[in-house]
Amino acid sequence: MAVMTYLEAIRAGLRQEMQRDPRIVIWGEDVGVRGGVFRVTEGLQQEFGEDRVIDSPLAEGAIVGVAIGAAINGLRPIPEIQFGDFIFPAMNQIVEEAARMRYRSNNDFHVPLVIRAPIGGGIHGALYHSQSVEAFFAHVPGLKVVVPGTPYDAKGLLAAAIADEDPVLFFEHKAAYRSLRGEVPEERYLIPIGKADVKREGQDLSIITYSLMVSYALRAAEALAQEGISVEVLDLRTVRPLDRQAILETAKKTGKVLIVHEDNKTGGIGAEVSAILAEEVLFYLDAPIRRLCGPDVPAMPYSPPLEHAFMITPEKIAQAARELARF
Amino acid sequence: MAVMTYLEAIRAGLRQEMQRDPRIVIWGEDVGVRGGVFRVTEGLQQEFGEDRVIDSPLAEGAIVGVAIGAAINGLRPIPEIQFGDFIFPAMNQIVEEAARMRYRSNNDFHVPLVIRAPIGGGIHGALYHSQSVEAFFAHVPGLKVVVPGTPYDAKGLLAAAIADEDPVLFFEHKAAYRSLRGEVPEERYLIPIGKADVKREGQDLSIITYSLMVSYALRAAEALAQEGISVEVLDLRTVRPLDRQAILETAKKTGKVLIVHEDNKTGGIGAEVSAILAEEVLFYLDAPIRRLCGPDVPAMPYSPPLEHAFMITPEKIAQAARELARF
Amino acid sequence: MTPELMKEIYYYMALSRAVDDRMWILNRQGKAPVVYSSNGHEAAQVGSAFALRRGEDWIAPYYRDLALVLAWGMTPREVMLHVLARAADPNSGGRQMPAHWGMRRLHILSGGSVVATQNAHATGIALASKMLKDGRVAVAYFGEGSTSQGEFHEALNFAAVWKLPVVFFNENNGYAISVPQRKQMAVVDVAAKAAGYGIPGVIVDGNDPVKVWEVTRAAAERARRGEGPTLIEAKTYRFVPHSSDDDDRAYRSREEVMEWKKRDPLVTFEQRLEAEGILSAEEKAAMAKQIRDLVNDATDYAEKAALPDPATLERYVYAE
Amino acid sequence: MTPELMKEIYYYMALSRAVDDRMWILNRQGKAPVVYSSNGHEAAQVGSAFALRRGEDWIAPYYRDLALVLAWGMTPREVMLHVLARAADPNSGGRQMPAHWGMRRLHILSGGSVVATQNAHATGIALASKMLKDGRVAVAYFGEGSTSQGEFHEALNFAAVWKLPVVFFNENNGYAISVPQRKQMAVVDVAAKAAGYGIPGVIVDGNDPVKVWEVTRAAAERARRGEGPTLIEAKTYRFVPHSSDDDDRAYRSREEVMEWKKRDPLVTFEQRLEAEGILSAEEKAAMAKQIRDLVNDATDYAEKAALPDPATLERYVYAE
Ligand SMILES: Cc1ncc(C[n+]2csc(CCOP(=O)(O)OP(=O)(O)O)c2C)c(N)n1
Ligand SMILES: Cc1ncc(C[n+]2csc(CCOP(=O)(O)OP(=O)(O)O)c2C)c(N)n1
Numbered sequence A, B: 001m002a003v004m005t006y007l008e009a010i011r012a013g014l015r016q017e018m019q020r021d022p023r024i025v026i027w028g029e030d031v032g033v034r035g036g037v038f039r040v041t042e043g044l045q046q047e048f049g050e051d052r053v054i055d056s057p058l059a060e061g062a063i064v065g066v067a068i069g070a071a072i073n074g075l076r077p078i079p080e081i082q083f084g085d086f087i088f089p090a091m092n093q094i095v096e097e098a099a100r101m102r103y104r105s106n107n108d109f110h111v112p113l114v115i116r117a118p119i120g121g122g123i124h125g126a127l128y129h130s131q132s133v134e135a136f137f138a139h140v141p142g143l144k145v146v147v148p149g150t151p152y153d154a155k156g157l158l159a160a161a162i163a164d165e166d167p168v169l170f171f172e173h174k175a176a177y178r179s180l181r182g183e184v185p186e187e188r189y190l191i192p193i194g195k196a197d198v199k200r201e202g203q204d205l206s207i208i209t210y211s212l213m214v215s216y217a218l219r220a221a222e223a224l225a226q227e228g229i230s231v232e233v234l235d236l237r238t239v240r241p242l243d244r245q246a247i248l249e250t251a252k253k254t255g256k257v258l259i260v261h262e263d264n265k266t267g268g269i270g271a272e273v274s275a276i277l278a279e280e281v282l283f284y285l286d287a288p289i290r291r292l293c294g295p296d297v298p299a300m301p302y303s304p305p306l307e308h309a310f311m312i313t314p315e316k317i318a319q320a321a322r323e324l325a326r327f
Numbered sequence C, D: 001m002t003p004e005l006m007k008e009i010y011y012y013m014a015l016s017r018a019v020d021d022r023m024w025i026l027n028r029q030g031k032a033p034v035v036y037s038s039n040g041h042e043a044a045q046v047g048s049a050f051a052l053r054r055g056e057d058w059i060a061p062y063y064r065d066l067a068l069v070l071a072w073g074m075t076p077r078e079v080m081l082h083v084l085a086r087a088a089d090p091n092s093g094g095r096q097m098p099a100h101w102g103m104r105r106l107h108i109l110s111g112g113s114v115v116a117t118q119n120a121h122a123t124g125i126a127l128a129s130k131m132l133k134d135g136r137v138a139v140a141y142f143g144e145g146s147t148s149q150g151e152f153h154e155a156l157n158f159a160a161v162w163k164l165p166v167v168f169f170n171e172n173n174g175y176a177i178s179v180p181q182r183k184q185m186a187v188v189d190v191a192a193k194a195a196g197y198g199i200p201g202v203i204v205d206g207n208d209p210v211k212v213w214e215v216t217r218a219a220a221e222r223a224r225r226g227e228g229p230t231l232i233e234a235k236t237y238r239f240v241p242h243s244s245d246d247d248d249r250a251y252r253s254r255e256e257v258m259e260w261k262k263r264d265p266l267v268t269f270e271q272r273l274e275a276e277g278i279l280s281a282e283e284k285a286a287m288a289k290q291i292r293d294l295v296n297d298a299t300d301y302a303e304k305a306a307l308p309d310p311a312t313l314e315r316y317v318y319a320e
């Protein structure tokens, strides 16, 4: 099997899907001639033409709004938002239109649409090129929110997102683009949306996480294994819908849960995961539910000492897990 | 003391503040000549003139964006968003600009600004005139989010919001406007933002809630008292910042917590409240933390049977509390 | 325009007015909590509808467009099922507020309440039509107040750059609820906005269905030829409050309303058809009776129809 | 324009270019992870700055506006503290990416990265000025790509309706990162967009600081007289990639860049001042030395300055 970066896996997935289905069209800022500011769509305009890989005007509201109309009239659009930070001008179209088209029309209309955007930080992106925006959308009925943590998952979840008949937000971690590598099959495969994945089995405690933090959690688990602490790592893979069953199972199994995400703590995905546990398996828990998350400041500052202070690292995860194991 | 509706209390508060401080300016759609579609600003343009109560163009992004600039150059703007449902075109200005102006400028700039908007349903408002939008903003560092549940609180919290040096979202429940009445002092008073309020003391379980649901919870508590169940009702009053201490105290006191809100359950305020409890006072709890919330559909449909099925009622709260008390 | 077509347009204008009037009665009877009216806009809506391939082209209407959707093929029964929020409402199954139209079969795009979003949707529909070469034109309808929204601008710009087969049809009635046009924009004509997008901006008397038909046809043909979008501004007036929750006496004088009423499109078009000998007294009476019967039938039908089952509340959030 | 003023403008253009060049060196040395440049835009920025009451009027710049903020009063040391993300950076304390200007004392509005939002802020500043009668004009600066954003439209419309003392200053360099203007809009001139707002749209050669100064002065005076906003389009070019992360060879030919370089505003203005006998060889050499010293000093100073203390990460989310 080929070894690819996270970015290459996404590009390979896009290419494969576009070869398969001529209705798939990509547009966004700089996605065509330039191949995207991160080069995710590099080569696609050459291969599929200017009609199917479109450099759009600089307007996220229209990028998504036009995609909604196009999806309704027969295309399968995959618009790109250049940075997750710039998704807010499109918030209205995503939340008020895409998410509720099916519900408001009593199933007469629906919007098959995949919105791709890079999230997260750690690459000197500062306040406006580092944000984690998944929690806003995970709160919205009618949306699905996918947050892959490995190259393999990225390709398989992308195929599933494109096959989905409802709007999917596909959030790629920009620090993962070139830093994560892994085996990725050539052939098409679909990873079901809404299924979490146990990335590592363990007995003493569970780390529940997603996106870039999956690999950090695995590194922390590795380190802790040396100390005799056995950590289970559950990768949520999608944060809406959440895989309740998988969440409950790992908590019941280990009795101790550490939730990790890079997004701000208050009102993040961790809150909902914790609330599900407190509702359903409270008496299985041997320790308080811990959340290790980004601090409650507006994304991460630029200057290295501040960025570093913001970011969650494998070491910080290991430390939190160690404390929890000892509880 | 005068008895006023929730709406009258807000109007009285606006008038009193505008009399006190000539820098306060209101604008929004239909707020001037028409006095607002709910009549909250009725009479204010007559009293304070067209310069201070402005009928703005139909553009929420500009309504908020202009307010940010005006606040920076010396006004104290109180823009109105006609319905909470229509706040999304302003999301970008609120989240990316207002909320982080202080942080990004390292305290050089700040934005004293109160954005008023009606939220909630139960008035045949259907999908687009019924939404609860507070959770989106409660996730955002740099914002404060106020959700009064009584006429008295509405006036006192409004004064505090206007006095605040940071951007505050002031969400008024539209079903409360004319249905809730209570005593409201003539003189100016401030209720601190970030302090919850025990609206009723009790021993057996705690209901934690806010906005319209406060009065519903009190009705439920009244009914349960007849059955010998003693319910404490904690009104959060503001959902960012949350009053952690008050939340922990009531949970420690009764050992059983029911969180109630009209907003969709997944990723709502209840998730964060529950997560705080699971993190801090897990071992004080005698029962799972229950959430009684709006179902996970995009706001409430129009047709009465569907609207009714969506809405949380005092009866539904009493039933959930009864079950929890018996746990 | 043929006399037959003129009569057909007249018929739909009159039908719409009759359905509209009935809605207000239902509102006063407490049977329809909210009503949005097309009263006054009929010429603009019906005239434009007949300039398009009804049912094949796409329309993206807003809450003001009762006459439009009737002319497009929605039946009075279907409208009344929607107004009374019945389970069989084909627009939304009773989920949406009245006047939130949408029927996939007829190519009427489902609309929400957030103004101006449909401009982007129509643009996207047109993008798909261009790619898939299905020959369709998409038409977005909207009020002049909604042109202040950023999404209006984004959609027109996108459509213009890609020369998409879409028409932006503005129904300018001079008010956005209570806000008069002079507080909404610093131009006299919405059509002036076309200049910023490099597309034609056409002003038309929105109370004359024939003129509206002509300019809409020209715009649709231009779109079909691949020459891109047109912005049409139909100047008109609404004779009733913004909705049943509004009281327009707060913001406009009765004199102003009466002045416009003299140009009521239904009355003036009727007079013209009579004067030109196109519509005989008998034909008119027959039409009136047919319309009365239809509206009565639709009301009865809808009143008897079942309300939605509360058990369906959580359905259709996602594909099932 | 007096010869003195011309020399001062030239000085700031040259200073900006020198600071700019140094930033790229720091980037290549790995000391400045990201650089945004005003290289090529100097005439538009400095010419407009001198047409305003520097430090009293408000500017709302974007990331392209190094020359503007230098002309407005920010010192090279202050710029370098920002570029190198030092604790003493007066723009953001090292929190923001370079070129995210903001200094309250100088009336330079703090900017984020989301394009076009500053148009509404400048409009709001102007609304306050009008109410408080402080006599200030607010000027928003922005690229032509950002005019596709809805917020651009909303701000211009709002400002036009209320005739606010604000100027919208477009630096049209023909590209939004890789996207050429013809894919961004279907008009040749950004100034054409003014028609939709009922305000003047003025086109000016952005490589001629004197012409820019003239039109900006006229717009500012008009604003101060209470006659409302103006949209100025300064046509110019950026000679370098969008940022240090960009590679512009992917989307524009070297011939095109060379063609524009012939009209490098710094070179042509220098030639003009020399030809007109305004700038002597000695003066030029003295200025060059002064600039070199300043840039060296600023770089050294900033390199030695302390980085932010990580313990400050959670400060200033709210008032303290
Ligand atoms: C984004 C948004 N903001 C506010 C509203 C509330 N609202 C509904 S209709 C309306 C006025 C629209 O006026 P116009 O576009 O002129 O249409 P008309 O009703 O006059 O036909 C307003 C403000 C809304 N629906 N959407
Ligand atoms: C809302 C938003 N979307 C996308 C971006 C990413 N981005 C940064 S600059 C830029 C191009 C801007 O071009 P233009 O406005 O012409 O300014 P120039 O850089 O050419 O001066 C883009 C797409 C952004 N900053 N904000």
Ligand SMILES: [Mg+2]
Pocket: C143, C144, C145, C171, C172, C173, C174, C175, C176, C177
């Ligand atoms: Mg109107």
Ligand SMILES: [Mg+2]
Pocket: D143, D144, D145, D171, D172, D173, D174, D175, D176, D177
């Ligand atoms: Mg540009």
